[in-house]
Amino acid sequence: MVMIFNTLLRHLREGFKNVFRNGWMSVASITSIIVSLFILGVFILLVLNVNSFADDADSMVQIKTFLSSNVEDSMREKLHNEIAAMEEVSRVTFISKAEGLRDFREQLGEEGKDLLEGYDETTNPIPDTLQVEVVEPTTVPYVASKIEQLNNKYPDQPIYKVRYGQGTTEKLFKITRAVRNIGFAFVAGLALMAMFLISNTIRVTILARRREIGIMKLVGATNMFIRWPFFVEGALIGFIGSVITVGILFIGYNQLALSVKEDITLAFHLVPLNEVGPQITVLLVGLGLLIGIWGSTVSIRRFLKV
Amino acid sequence: MSKWNTVSHRVRNQGLGRDELIEMQDVWKTYPNGTHALRGVSVKIDRNEFVYLVGPSGAGKSTFMKLIYREEIPTKGQISVNGFNIGKLKPRKIPYVRRNIGVIFQDFRLLPKLTAYENVAFALEVIEAPKKVIKKRVMEVLDLVGLKNKANRDPSQLSGGEQQRVAIARAIVNNPSVIIADEPTGNLDPETSWGIMQLLDEINFRGTTIVMATHNKEIVNSMRKRVIAIEHGHIVRDELRGDYGYDF
Numbered sequence: 001m002v003m004i005f006n007t008l009l010r011h012l013r014e015g016f017k018n019v020f021r022n023g024w025m026s027v028a029s030i031t032s033i034i035v036s037l038f039i040l041g042v043f044i045l046l047v048l049n050v051n052s053f054a055d056d057a058d059s060m061v062q063i064k065t066f067l068s069s070n071v072e073d074s075m076r077e078k079l080h081n082e083i084a085a086m087e088e089v090s091r092v093t094f095i096s097k098a099e100g101l102r103d104f105r106e107q108l109g110e111e112g113k114d115l116l117e118g119y120d121e122t123t124n125p126i127p128d129t130l131q132v133e134v135v136e137p138t139t140v141p142y143v144a145s146k147i148e149q150l151n152n153k154y155p156d157q158p159i160y161k162v163r164y165g166q167g168t169t170e171k172l173f174k175i176t177r178a179v180r181n182i183g184f185a186f187v188a189g190l191a192l193m194a195m196f197l198i199s200n201t202i203r204v205t206i207l208a209r210r211r212e213i214g215i216m217k218l219v220g221a222t223n224m225f226i227r228w229p230f231f232v233e234g235a236l237i238g239f240i241g242s243v244i245t246v247g248i249l250f251i252g253y254n255q256l257a258l259s260v261k262e263d264i265t266l267a268f269h270l271v272p273l274n275e276v277g278p279q280i281t282v283l284l285v286g287l288g289l290l291i292g293i294w295g296s297t298v299s300i301r302r303f304l305k306v
Numbered sequence: 307m308s309k310w311n312t313v314s315h316r317v318r319n320q321g322l323g324r325d326e327l328i329e330m331q332d333v334w335k336t337y338p339n340g341t342h343a344l345r346g347v348s349v350k351i352d353r354n355e356f357v358y359l360v361g362p363s364g365a366g367k368s369t370f371m372k373l374i375y376r377e378e379i380p381t382k383g384q385i386s387v388n389g390f391n392i393g394k395l396k397p398r399k400i401p402y403v404r405r406n407i408g409v410i411f412q413d414f415r416l417l418p419k420l421t422a423y424e425n426v427a428f429a430l431e432v433i434e435a436p437k438k439v440i441k442k443r444v445m446e447v448l449d450l451v452g453l454k455n456k457a458n459r460d461p462s463q464l465s466g467g468e469q470q471r472v473a474i475a476r477a478i479v480n481n482p483s484v485i486i487a488d489e490p491t492g493n494l495d496p497e498t499s500w501g502i503m504q505l506l507d508e509i510n511f512r513g514t515t516i517v518m519a520t521h522n523k524e525i526v527n528s529m530r531k532r533v534i535a536i537e538h539g540h541i542v543r544d545e546l547r548g549d550y551g552y553d554f
Contacts, residue, residue: 007434021419215415218375219476220405221432 015232033241047183100126199295238292333383408477467498
């Protein structure tokens, strides 16, 4: 069926007009879209930040291989090469006793100065260390045990201890995974809820216009003709609602990101908006349109029978 | 304009060579609740006729009319309107048949948020007529019903009689071959009713068939037309230039 350009314009005009004609009903629909999409947006941003925080934490996970005090340089080099040859390992760095002590002093800062007083090269309690970084953070425990087993190979037990935040690492992985999964489940649930809320609101709108639809049918309007303005109206409500949501969400997030940046006691930063903004905009506006259109088409279907 | 007239002429000619516009053959209508609204009605209504449908409330007048514009389908029997077999019409085709039938109600059924002009234009927008045609044609029919200078008023700013005139303008704007009127004067005072009747008579004179259900004795008895009386779902009387025949 060919639709005359004029007719298309009429549908657009009618759809726009309807949004204003329905005044408070439109406001209610738009508000429910804003509320649902806003919560959705907050959760998406939360999940994104937890993810990025978890990624940061992941990259901080290292394996510290402390060497026994009697290990010779040649032995140390042998171990260094063997660990570096493991396919899971991305980098091995040697940190000597002296460097270790200096790093430790730096870490403790002014307050810890007294604690380490009296320790010098001869009394240094810090062992030589091979610091191992892996490609995939989840392989840390496995690589650690592999390094420990190197002791079996050499009779004089060159490795004193292998440390990798045992427990804490595993806990961190569990928590981030849980947060991601719960976050996504929650987001999916909210999206569904928003859809039902909006389809209900639009259903009420259509109920109020039963008469209008009846008259349209009486003067010979086809079902497609009747459906179009409602389609436009739903899309418009979804669009307005989602654009407002994106605006509120981004302004709020920017403020938050700024205050986080200023607060130097916080050990993390928020994912910058220009990295995730476009995707979130597309997602929320797309979802808003989808919800609006879906709500209006589903609601009108049963009024078109007769 | 001419193109849109051509369309309606083409539709009209589908009754090829016959004069009947509406024909019912042994039509029965039983509603799902068991009410027998019509019990074997057979009737022919010719082009250009003016028919009053009389009878007590609940006798089947409304069902009779609803069957014509395919609001209901017959339980049994055949109805043809303009050469279309209404009972067997595919739902998809219903809108196109309705475009050739104008319907008027007791309660006007105007869209309250549209002006008089927009209400009438609505019937043409629906059939996707070009804007220029719409403007010309709407002003033409508003002039015919005497509301040219009130085109931009909302229904709430118009009297009952004026609202019914807008409804009539909407019904005739497509040049339908028949107008179905369900108690068009039911809500109007006698004086206003006469105005509406004169308008319908004028429309009939210009070539449109009119089927009108009414309880208005004075109108039926003084503006003599064909009278079909329905009681208990049967046609009990069918007279040319008949009278109302009831005391209420």
